Amino acid sequence: METEITKLLGIKYPIFQGGMAWIAESTLAAAVSDAGGVGIIAGGSAPIDYLREQIRRAKSLTDKPFGVNIMLMSPNAEDLAQLVIDENVPVITTGAGNPGKFMEAWNNAGIKVIPVVPSVALAKRMERSGAAAVIAEGTESGGHIGENTTMCLVPQVVDAVSIPVIAAGGIADGRGIAASFMLGAQGVQVGTRFLAAEECQIHPTYKQLVIDAKDTDSIVTGRTTGHPCRNVKTKFSKKLASGEMNGTITPDEFEQITLGSLRKAVQDGNLEEGSFLCGAIAGMVNKIEPAKDMIEEMFAQAEKLLNR
Numbered sequence: 001m002e003t004e005i006t007k008l009l010g011i012k013y014p015i016f017q018g019g020m021a022w023i024a025e026s027t028l029a030a031a032v033s034d035a036g037g038v039g040i041i042a043g044g045s046a047p048i049d050y051l052r053e054q055i056r057r058a059k060s061l062t063d064k065p066f067g068v069n070i071m072l073m074s075p076n077a078e079d080l081a082q083l084v085i086d087e088n089v090p091v092i093t094t095g096a097g098n099p100g101k102f103m104e105a106w107n108n109a110g111i112k113v114i115p116v117v118p119s120v121a122l123a124k125r126m127e128r129s130g131a132a133a134v135i136a137e138g139t140e141s142g143g144h145i146g147e148n149t150t151m152c153l154v155p156q157v158v159d160a161v162s163i164p165v166i167a168a169g170g171i172a173d174g175r176g177i178a179a180s181f182m183l184g185a186q187g188v189q190v191g192t193r194f195l196a197a198e199e200c201q202i203h204p205t206y207k208q209l210v211i212d213a214k215d216t217d218s219i220v221t222g223r224t225t226g227h228p229c230r231n232v233k234t235k236f237s238k239k240l241a242s243g244e245m246n247g248t249i250t251p252d253e254f255e256q257i258t259l260g261s262l263r264k265a266v267q268d269g270n271l272e273e274g275s276f277l278c279g280a281i282a283g284m285v286n287k288i289e290p291a292k293d294m295i296e297e298m299f300a301q302a303e304k305l306l307n308r
Helices: 004-009 026-034 048-061 077-086 100-108 120-129 150-160 174-182 192-196 204-212 235-246 251-258 261-268 280-284 291-306
Strands: 015-017 039-042 066-071 091-095 112-117 134-137 165-168 187-190 218-221 229-232
Touching: 015 026, 015 039, 015 291, 026 039, 026 048, 026 066, 026 291, 039 048, 048 066, 048 077, 066 077, 077 100, 100 112, 100 120, 112 120, 120 134, 120 150, 134 150, 150 165, 150 174, 174 187, 174 291, 187 192, 192 204, 192 280, 192 291, 218 235, 235 251
Parallel strands: 015 187, 039 066, 066 091, 091 112, 112 134, 134 165, 165 187
Antiparallel strands: 218 229
16 A cells, blocks of 8 residues: 555555554564554653663664654653664654754654644644654544544644645554545554554553453543543543542642553553553454554555445
């Protein structure tokens, strides 16, 4: 399936794996890249030495293009911005801010910069800054979210910029891919389905929560802090959401309670204190399988639909 994205990056399938903090590491990224997509290593706020090791490990596992996600609000953003240049990372995705001050150096290094955007205004700003493409991510996605839905956001971003647009948020099968292309996207980013990939290194409890999730098992917490996040519905996440709503948990208390909660979910499977970030599409994810099988199945279905 050839699109502007496959031609831009020299890949087989126009699919990115989401840069999920504490989740997206070298094993998963290499598996997605080997399968013909673009695997992403999440920078988050991890130590630079660890991220250097992950980048080099991904290079040892695949000879295909992969990328690194840089959360611009993270304390390590400056160091990571230089690390990706030093390590010749071919693709960068960014989130939680404007990467403008790094763009010239990245572009001079030949890196394809593809920011995640929640709005038309930021998409246009990224195009002016020299982005190779943008990822228009709707509120259906897991983790940090904006307010606009994928169905509404993607066509408006497509109309506003001349660079390729990648659709993200609520995509888990070939129908979502085909719909994204109908909206004008040249590729997709998928996160939640890859949580159930064999190569995804999350705790088995986390993986099983995703497999067992129904369509109503998604909940947003953190609205009072200005950083809303979509989670799997658990006793912990429901307690956070209700505490925010009735005022028994202040924004400062919320930040204290959730400090380290994603790590507790990913590494420990801690249902009492863990934030199990996950998209609203989790009800469609019902089995654990190799990332390669996921990608091939999704695109076979998408091509069949588009060929109609």
